Each structure stands twice: as structure tokens, then as C-alpha cells.
Amino acid sequence: MAEQLDITFGGYSTEGRKPENQDAFAVWQPTSAIAQYKGIGCCLADGVSCSENAQQASVTAVTHFLNDYYSTPDSWDVKTAAGKVLSSLNSWLYHQGQQATARHNSLVTTFSGLIFKSNTMHLFHAGDSRIYRLRNGNFECLTRDHTHRIGKNREYLSRALGMDIRVEMDYLNDDLEPGDILLLTSDGVHGFVQDKQLHELLAPLAEKKPGQHEVEKLATQLVNTALENQSDDNLTALVIRINSVPKPDIEETHRALTARAIPPVLKPGDKIDHYEVEGVIFSGTRSHLYRVTNLRNQKQYALKVPSLNFEEDLIYLEGFVREQWIGNRLDHPNVMKVEPPLAGGRFLYHVCELIEGQSLRQWIDDHPSPSLAEVRDLTEQIIHGLRAMQRLGMVHRDMKPENVMINRKGQVKIIDFGTVYVRGLAELPKSLEEDIPVGSVNYIAPEYVIDRVADNRSDLFSLAVMVYEMLSGHQPYRMDKVHRKGASSTSEWRYHPLSEHRPDIPKWVDLALEKGCDPDLNDRHQAYSEFWADLKKPNSALISRYESKPLLARQGLNFWKGAAIALAAIALMEALYIVYSGIQN
Known part of the structure; x- marks a missing residue:
């Protein structure tokens, strides 16, 4: 079995010579399934002693951070999830503090946190608590103190949670290595123990995997050393040792992806688990799609099965499994819903929402000259679906007319999630890597073809191409050369005005489409809302820029x-x- 993320931690906190302990620390080591997607969380907070509610601030910071972080979607990347939680936490502390009549009642605290996910450490910090790392004999402080010095002996915090309506958190991510030792301290410890002594006390942990009691004993020793050095503040030390980190394992990946058997080609009347096949919707070289009835609730679904041709293609199988994982987490009327996998099932398939209607490709063929109103209606629904994916940190990467369905009520459904990029999953170690861009070259954004990088603006590019095609039956770019030889620069994308095919469509609509699928990522619309606004009414800036061009450039x-x-x-x-x-x- 491949190694998993394993840590040993221990902490100790005391009020020291003060009447109340205004420090707080916490560690959340969830079950392995949650840890895979969200990681292990550790944090320390030091309430600002000049406020009456310092203890409340520090305890609230560590408990709410971990509770709220683990409540965020597991499709989010760590930086996004923790960043949103810390921003919300800061606003709550600030507004609660401002309700008090006296300034000393404010809720202000330092914060230093770590998320260990897969083989990466994510650090978040504000204030003068610290995070140190000991690696291969090198002891270093990974954070900086956010303080201002006044005179020789007086320092004031310049940044902390709850201090202002907004907070800028320092962020760092770095690789984890087995044997790494992380130390989180409040200033009651590091203000009275020199780095050299901290290093000497931590060094024995690097030699072998310790027990938790041993680590807790060391944390206590660090605090007691600071007390012996006349520390007059609250004192907290949290010590974490990284014992092992996950590594890509192609054999384990193969076992996981081939654990369930691919069913043979099915026919009406066949049964698989508690589903009975009613008919064949689609049968191709890559997959088969059947109309099935769930014999437990008598509801109809679409059952998608991979082709036996791909039973040893791990990249294809990984995409098939990912499609179920993603579809099960998307819950939006403009995105196809995928049911949770059957626990203990022996076969590889997934059960989808049954969509009776036609693909956008068929709609384009059936409507050679549609009105702007018809196209806008479909476009708005597609945008709603793409926004739902964006909110979960997902990029479709294969938006094309074949992957958009329109049911009999005219409702759009985005389908096919096998190539979707998920920020949260991208942080996990991979033994399989895509060697070529996924999706159709006619719709893929240039940055993905050239640099293998895609974000939501890449899906916007594909959408603009689709809208152009809905209106005209043609595409804005001639991609023959890219199909044959690939592309090394955006110069291969040369826009053909919509007026070549639909002179009846207003020029401002053409300008909106040209900007929406601009080959340059930075010149493109930066958000779906911008693109949608320009499709509904003329953008005066685009029109002015167009009219200022020489006649040759315009024509x-x-x-x-x-x-x-x-x-x-x-x-x-x-x-x-x-x-x-x-x-x-």
C-alpha cells in the first residue's frame, strides 16, 4: 500500500504569570476519507491582551476556523477554502468587537494556521505568533511578525484577526517531507527562548517517529523553558512531526480503478444490481448509455457504462470515476445530476439524471438562423450551469454543443464531467498525467492548447465560440492548421466577423463575441457576468475601440x-x- 499522510502532534498552553490564558490552539485530524480531500488542520491564536475579550477572540478563531474549513466543499482548493473562512471569521470578530462601547472590548487575536494536505503544507498567518520548521538540521521561522516598533522597547501589532474590516493573511505553500518538524508558538514562548535553544530542544524528534506522549512532553518543556527565562505572558507551544506523506503509486492506482468490473454490452431486459435496462440511448466506442428503471423506486434514469475497449486505459477510467465524483457534488438545475455510487457494488457504471430532449448540436442543425432572443435564452442557462461549477472550483474544459442537452421543456443541462478540472483534486498526488489536452480543438481555449493551463475564462472562450455557432452555424476560427500541427502561439486564432454569415445581427453583438473568445486570456471577458452584459446591450467601450480602428482593420x-x-x-x-x-x- 502507498504511504499516507501521517503526523504526530502534541501541545501545551498555560496562563503563565497572568490571571487568564488568552492563548488557544487546536488540531483537527479527521478520518482518512476527509483528510484526503481537506487535509489535517492545526492552528494557534494569541488574543490581544489589551482587550477584555481576548480569550473569546482566540478560542473563537481556532475553533471556528477548523469547523468552518471542514464544512467547505471538498472540491475547493485549500487556499480558497481557508481564505474564505478566515475572511468571514475576521469580519465576524471585527463587527462583534465594534458593537462594544469601549475600544478595549474589541475581539482581536493573532492567528497562525497550517493545513497539511497530501504532500503539501499550506500556511496562513497574521500577527506575531510564529511557525517554525526544522528540516534536515535547518531551523527557520516561516512567518514574519506583523508589528510596529515604537521606541526601544515597545511594539504594537499592525495586523491581526478582528483588527480591521479586512485582513491580509500571509500565505505560503511548500512541500512536506518525512521528518519535518513544525513548531507553532505564541510570543510568550519565542519572545523568551532563542531560536538556537528551540532548535536544540526539537532536534531529537527528527531521529525517529515519536509517540504522542513524547511530543506533548516536548511542548511542555518548551513552555517551561520560557517560564524559566522569566516569560511574563501566556505561553503556548504546538509541535507537529511529519512521519510520512502520500506518494503516487501506479500499482495502487491501477488496483483502485480496476476494482470494479466493466459490464458487458447490455440489452433491454438485462438487469444490473437493482436497475433494469429499458432501452439503449447511445452506444459508442468509448461508452454506452442506457435508459434504466430503478426497481426500488420505479424511477427512470440514464445508466452510463464505459466500453470494454478501455478496461486497461487508466487515464480514461480515472476520468470516468471522476465524472461520478463531480456529478454527485453538483446540484443545479442546469447541470446533469449524478447519483451516489452503490456501496459495495461490483460493476463500474454511474447512474445519471435522465434527460429527454436533444443536444445543442442537434438544436443548431435544426435552427439555421435563430433569433437573438432564442440564443440568449440558451446562453443564460449555460452560464448559470458554468457558474455553479465555478463556485465549486471546477473548470469543465470540454464545453461544446455535444455536451449541452436541452430537455423537452427547453431547460439546458451541461453534461459529461470526465475532463473537468477540480482545484481540490489537483492538490492530490497523481500517478497519471494527461499527455494531451482534453476536449475538441474547435472549442478549446488557446491557453489550454499551448500551455495546458485552463481556468473559468477558458470555459468562457468555449461558450463564446458556441454562441457564435448558434447564431451562424459556423465557427469564428478556422482550426485546420491547429488540427494538423498544433499551435505555439495565439496567432493561429484569427477571428472571422459574424457579419460574414449573419449580416442581420448587430455589430455590437459581434464585438461581444469577439471579446468573449479573444485568443489572449487577458483581453477576454474576465467573468461570465461581463460577457452576458455585453450580449444583452451594446458595450460603448467596445464600439468606440472598433470605430477608432482604420478602415482596413475594421473591414x-x-x-x-x-x-x-x-x-x-x-x-x-x-x-x-x-x-x-x-x-x-
Whole structure:
């Protein structure tokens, strides 16, 4: 079995010579399933002693941070999830503190936190508590104190949770290595124990995996050393040793992906688990889709089964399994719902929402010259679905007319999640890597083709291409060369104005589409809301920019077509003149 993330931790906190302990620390080591997607959380907070509610602030910070972090979607990456939680926590502390009549009642605390996910450490910090790391004999402080010095002996915090309506958290991510030792301390400890002594006390932990009692004993020793050095503050030390980290294991990946058997091709009347096949919706080289009835509740679903042709293609199987994981977490009327997997099932398949209707591809074929209103209605629904994915940290990466369904009520459903990029999953170690871009080149954004990088603006590019195609039946770019040779720069994407196919569509709509699928990521719309606004009403900035261009730049291909026709006419007139002159002579 591949190694998993394993830590040993221990902490100790005391009020010291003060009447009340305003420090707090916490560690959350969840079950392995949750730890895989969310990691292990550790944090320390030191309530600012000049406020009456310092203890409440520090305890609230550590408990709410961990509780709320583990309540965020497991599809979010660590930085996004922790960042949103800390921003919300800071706002709560600040507003609660401002309700008090006296300034000293405010809820202000330092905060230093770590999330260990997979083989990566994520650090979040504000204030003058600290995080140290001992690695291979090198002892270093990973945080900086957010303080201002006044005079020789007086320092004031310049940044902390609850101090202002917004807080800027320091963020760092770095690889984890077995044997790493992390130390979190309040200033009552590190203010009275020199780094050299901290290093000497921690060094024995690096030699072998310790027991928890041993680590707790060391944390207590660190605090007692500071007390012996005349510390007059609250004191807290939290020690964590990294014993092992996950590593990609191709054999384990193979076992996991092939644990369930791919069913043979099914026919009406066949049963698989508690589903009975009613008919075949689609049968292709990559997968089969059946209409089935759940014999337990008599409801109809679509059952998707991978093709036996791919039973040893781990990248394909990984995408198939990921599709179920993603679809089960998406809950939006414009995104296809996927049911949870059957516990203990022997076969590889997933059960989807049954969508009776047609694909957007068929709709385009059936509507060669649709109205703007019809296209806007479909576009708005697609945007709603893509926003739902964006909120969960997902990028579809294969948006095309074949992956959009329209049911009999006219409701759009985005389907096919096998190529979806999930930020939270991207932080996990992988033994399988995509060697080529996924999706159709006709719709893939240039940055994905060239650099293998995609974000939600890449899906927006694909959407703009689809809207262009809905209106015209054509695509804005000619991709023959890219199909044959690939692309090394965005110069391969040359926009063809919509007016070449639909002169009846207003120019401002064409300009909106051109910006939506601009080859340059930074010149494209940066949000779906911007694109949608420009599709509903003219964007004066785009119009002004267009009108300020020279005639040649505005007319593009049409200019050269006109010029060619004019030159041909002139040549014809000259030829006729020569013939006429010869006859006269």
C-alpha cells in the first residue's frame, strides 16, 4: 500500500504569570476519507491582551476556523477554502468587537494556521505568533511578525484577526517531507527562548517517529523553558512531526480503478444490481448509455457504462470515476445530476439524471438562423450551469454543443464531467498525467492548447465560440492548421466577423463575441457576468475601440474581398478597352 499522510502532534498552553490564558490552539485530524480531500488542520491564536475579550477572540478563531474549513466543499482548493473562512471569521470578530462601547472590548487575536494536505503544507498567518520548521538540521521561522516598533522597547501589532474590516493573511505553500518538524508558538514562548535553544530542544524528534506522549512532553518543556527565562505572558507551544506523506503509486492506482468490473454490452431486459435496462440511448466506442428503471423506486434514469475497449486505459477510467465524483457534488438545475455510487457494488457504471430532449448540436442543425432572443435564452442557462461549477472550483474544459442537452421543456443541462478540472483534486498526488489536452480543438481555449493551463475564462472562450455557432452555424476560427500541427502561439486564432454569415445581427453583438473568445486570456471577458452584459446591450467601450480602428482593420477580410472585386472589374474594363480599340483600328 502507498504511504499516507501521517503526523504526530502534541501541545501545551498555560496562563503563565497572568490571571487568564488568552492563548488557544487546536488540531483537527479527521478520518482518512476527509483528510484526503481537506487535509489535517492545526492552528494557534494569541488574543490581544489589551482587550477584555481576548480569550473569546482566540478560542473563537481556532475553533471556528477548523469547523468552518471542514464544512467547505471538498472540491475547493485549500487556499480558497481557508481564505474564505478566515475572511468571514475576521469580519465576524471585527463587527462583534465594534458593537462594544469601549475600544478595549474589541475581539482581536493573532492567528497562525497550517493545513497539511497530501504532500503539501499550506500556511496562513497574521500577527506575531510564529511557525517554525526544522528540516534536515535547518531551523527557520516561516512567518514574519506583523508589528510596529515604537521606541526601544515597545511594539504594537499592525495586523491581526478582528483588527480591521479586512485582513491580509500571509500565505505560503511548500512541500512536506518525512521528518519535518513544525513548531507553532505564541510570543510568550519565542519572545523568551532563542531560536538556537528551540532548535536544540526539537532536534531529537527528527531521529525517529515519536509517540504522542513524547511530543506533548516536548511542548511542555518548551513552555517551561520560557517560564524559566522569566516569560511574563501566556505561553503556548504546538509541535507537529511529519512521519510520512502520500506518494503516487501506479500499482495502487491501477488496483483502485480496476476494482470494479466493466459490464458487458447490455440489452433491454438485462438487469444490473437493482436497475433494469429499458432501452439503449447511445452506444459508442468509448461508452454506452442506457435508459434504466430503478426497481426500488420505479424511477427512470440514464445508466452510463464505459466500453470494454478501455478496461486497461487508466487515464480514461480515472476520468470516468471522476465524472461520478463531480456529478454527485453538483446540484443545479442546469447541470446533469449524478447519483451516489452503490456501496459495495461490483460493476463500474454511474447512474445519471435522465434527460429527454436533444443536444445543442442537434438544436443548431435544426435552427439555421435563430433569433437573438432564442440564443440568449440558451446562453443564460449555460452560464448559470458554468457558474455553479465555478463556485465549486471546477473548470469543465470540454464545453461544446455535444455536451449541452436541452430537455423537452427547453431547460439546458451541461453534461459529461470526465475532463473537468477540480482545484481540490489537483492538490492530490497523481500517478497519471494527461499527455494531451482534453476536449475538441474547435472549442478549446488557446491557453489550454499551448500551455495546458485552463481556468473559468477558458470555459468562457468555449461558450463564446458556441454562441457564435448558434447564431451562424459556423465557427469564428478556422482550426485546420491547429488540427494538423498544433499551435505555439495565439496567432493561429484569427477571428472571422459574424457579419460574414449573419449580416442581420448587430455589430455590437459581434464585438461581444469577439471579446468573449479573444485568443489572449487577458483581453477576454474576465467573468461570465461581463460577457452576458455585453450580449444583452451594446458595450460603448467596445464600439468606440472598433470605430477608432482604420478602415482596413475594421473591414478585415471583407476589405480584401471588395478590393479584389474592384481590381478584377478594373482589369476587365481595361481588357474590354483594348479589344474595343483594336476593333476600331
